[in-house]
Amino acid sequence: MNIEKMRSAHKVLSELEFDKKELDRGYANRTLRIDLDSGKMEIRPVTQQMKDLWIGGKGLDLWMMLQEIDKNTKWDSPENTICFSPGPMAGVISFPGSGKTLVTSISPATHSIMDSNVGGFFGPYLKFTGFDGLAIVGKCKKESIIYIDGVNNKVSLEEAPEESIDSHLLAEELTEMYADDEKDKRNISVVSAGRASEHVRMGVLNFSFYDWRRKVARLKQAGRGGIGTVFRNKKLKAIVIRKEGVTPGWSIEESKVASMVVPKDLHQDSCCCKKEQAEEINEIREIISQWNDDPEYVIEMMQDIQDRERCISPEAIEELCSRTGVPKSHLFHIATFYKAFSLEKRGETVIQVCVGTACHVKGAARILDEFERTLDVPKGGTTPDGKYSLEPVACLGACSIAPVVKFGDEILGNVQVKDIEKILKKHGKKGGPEKKTDAENRMGGDNA
Ligand code: FES
Missing domain, CATH: 3.40.30.10 (Glutaredoxin)
Incomplete structure (x- = not known):
């Protein structure tokens, strides 16, 4: 993979700079619209009425779609829109399903509006970058990518002739290209559709997330309706998003709800034998230090702790809370939501x-x-x-x-x-x- 050669072949067609945006009760109050024909990019407001009547990723997607299409729009018409919306709970780790993104378009398979949902990081990263939704209309003339840069607050549409078409290769290439280093790869998510989508009406969209343990960009699919086919019909090779940090969407409300569900008597049920505690705490401290006490990597720390200790013990919760500043309520939510974690010691x-x-x-x-x-x-x-x-x-x-x-x-x-x-x-x-x-x-x- 010759990243430099690929990068130097890029030709920027259009760019848009945007301001950082705080989230207000789950909304950035703006969407991003990109016209691939003209390269025009626009930031559009999300009004209170939209939030009241078109709630959630599905609602906002539909609202954006209905601004673009009419009864004559076909799946391969330039005005057919691909909409991405993560919903107002995006990225709030205390609640299930908040990593989902809704993708909507007119389906080549059914010729009606069809949505599909997908996990991974793209939706939350879009929200953290300050957009509630993304609408893409038109068609590129040549193979192109969209790069949403949440670090430098810039969106660009770029011709990208050299990169692979196949998603598993393309996601690796673009993750490598846009990340500063290995750690930064976690901040990248790539949306793409493989070569097969050019030949069938049921092409899927692949959303990448970087798996730091396996050191590969893995893929999740929005599989319904053939939206990958629409994506390739627009000659779009990929959308790349890079986020900087995590923008809290619901900090006060979330903490209130979270504090109501922290187990109170867990300490009595500790899975750890007392004489092993000192050793265990040292190991936990070592793991937290490896991640520089950075709260952004608290899930990774918990994965390492689970691997090493075979549980997330109350001692681990204490250490994680005091070293990273992540509230205990959040830590319990993570530990009880994901099956990979266990509050009780698992078998060997x-x-x-x-x-x-x-x-x-x-x-x-x-x-x-x-x-x-x-x-x-x-x-x-x-x-x-x-x-x-x-x-x-x-x-x-x-x-x-x-x-x-x-x-x-x-x-x-x-x-x-x-x-x-x-x-x-x-x-x-x-x-x-x-x-x-x-x-x-x-x-x-x-x-x-
Ligand atoms: S249902 Fe998919 S592996 Fe069991």
């Missing part, structure tokens, strides 16, 4: 049985039952020796090999009930249960 190996739709129809419930019976632990529980935790989870993202089990870090596909003993035996060699399983007892001895 976490067994996740997918019970999502594809796995469910292929017998996931029987697999879960069999694990419960064989390990003698209820779902959601941990074996008394602390070796295994058993968790039902929703889609693990490998539906084509359903039913799926994640055993520690290993993904196992096409799992059948009769495989479970073998799986436990294979992994049991590395610290599995020493007592015989129910299944082994039933069989009257060790299996060879």
